[in-house]
Amino acid sequence: MSSFDLNLARVFVLLYETGSVTATAETLHVTQPTVSYSLGKLRRHFDDELFRRTGRGLTPTAGAQRLYEPLQRALADIDTATRQGDRFDPRTMSGRFTVALSDLGEATLLPRLVAAARADAPRVSFTVRPLDVDAAESQLRRGELDAFVATPVLTSHRTVRIPLFHERYVGMVAAGHPRIRGGSVALPDLAAEHHVTVYGPSGHVVPRSLLATYGLLDRVAVEATRFSMLPYVLERTDLVAIVPEYVGEVFTASHRLRLVRLPFETEPIEVALYARHEASRSPSQRWLVHFMAEVLGELVSPAQLPPSSSPNSHA
Template sequence: MGTFDLNLARVFVLLYETGSVTATAESLHVTQPTVSYSLGKLRRHFDDELFRRTGRGLTATAEARRLYQPLRRALAEIDGAVRQADTFDPAAMSGRFTIALSDLGEATLLPRLLAAARELAPGVSFTVRPFDVEDAEGHLRNGDLDAFVATPVLISHRMVRIPLFQERYVLMVAADHPRIRGGAVTLDDLATEHHATVFGPSGHVAPRAVLAMHGLLERVAVDATRFSMLPYLLEQTDLVAIVPEYVGEVFTASHRVRLVRLPFETEPIEVALYARHESSRSPAQRWLVRFMARVLGEQVSPAQLPPGPPAR
């Protein structure tokens, strides 16, 4: 270790997590040739190629995979020891963060996030990108995103998953729906009605899966790409839609729709925040992740749905 520069460890960890010389250089605020020079020193020190270039960026060798966890843990401990001298003051400093949210997140979570930010960090601003389950990790790894919020469980050694809250599914219908009058529906009711569903890049697939489980996909009258269109559609038609409960609560406050109990229990969905490992975040990004986890993780009271007839 006497001949090993700890700055090389940071370069190594970032190269491993981003798979990109460019993203690593941007994170460290150095030039790409500097990162390439450091990679050369790492290769000589460990007598291994460490990273190979592929069509998807840099791919770690077996030796690099062996080194990653101990080096990342060591950097995390060092960063924790010196963090008091390396902080981001949100009340006094400005910054722009790029986050990704689904259309549901934009409609329900973004207002909460911005309201808290205007009070606690008036100099902070946000760029919001649409969440795409296929691309989100890559954008986070490359530095195009600072964080994203999603319901799909995404597993990757390049990022951390921070659970925010859980919610269940309910049925959303027009406030004056001609047939669904009470506070609950039966399976027979669901089989009689026509449904609106959403199928797109947000990764929110449970409502269609529930309909498929009960053989009701043929009752889908419209399959759209954005959840945010549902309240506009339902308040003007007799269609019904299965939605997350908190989302439904937000929609009932601004649209002529109401929530109804489903005739079966659904697997709770967990909304989570995704970000780089703490050792790979800048001071501003560390603040952002703590801020988003606190504001979006606050307990939300579920709607008190009126009782309905038992399922049959």
């Protein structure tokens, strides 16, 4: 290994995590031919193809899979030791980040994120894209996203998943619903009502799955692709929706709605932040991931917050 260039290890780790020559070149601020040349040297050094081209980008071979963990760990140790002067200061440096959120995230999490950024990182700005859970990891790998927040558990060696908080599902109805009264609803009463559900690219499949479990899909009167329409539909009708509790609290704070306990237990959902591996992030991206995890990592009830304040999180 005396002839092994440490820069080749960084190229290898980035190729493994991004699956893309283009993304690796952009991260390292070099040309794509430079990355391809380095890959050739890696292949000769290890006498292994290391990566095969597929429809999903570069797929690691078994040999590459064995090499990844020790090389990634070694680079992480080196980066930790040498990164003291490699910092992103959001108070003095400008940064624009692209994040993907579901419409629920835009309505409930984005205001907290932006409020905290305006207070602590005034030179930072955000571009927010709609979350497509099927495409988000590829967008992250290609450098089109810096991070995204999702509830589905996505497993990939090219991304890291950082849990933020758990929440349960509740029922949401109009404040003056003619039949559902009190703080809970019995199963026969829920089965007698008509429902509105959301089913689309944001990945929230639990409400529809719960209705299917109890044979209530034929009671769905409206099915849409975005949660943001729910408060407007519910406060003008007698329909019922199943929503994450925190989302329901946000909606009831600004609409004539109320929440009720469901007649069955639901598995708590975990909302998580997804990003590239730390070794693959730029200094500004490392700051962003830490900032988002800190701000969004504590589930704070809207009722506990003054209207213009942002939560101080320590998750």
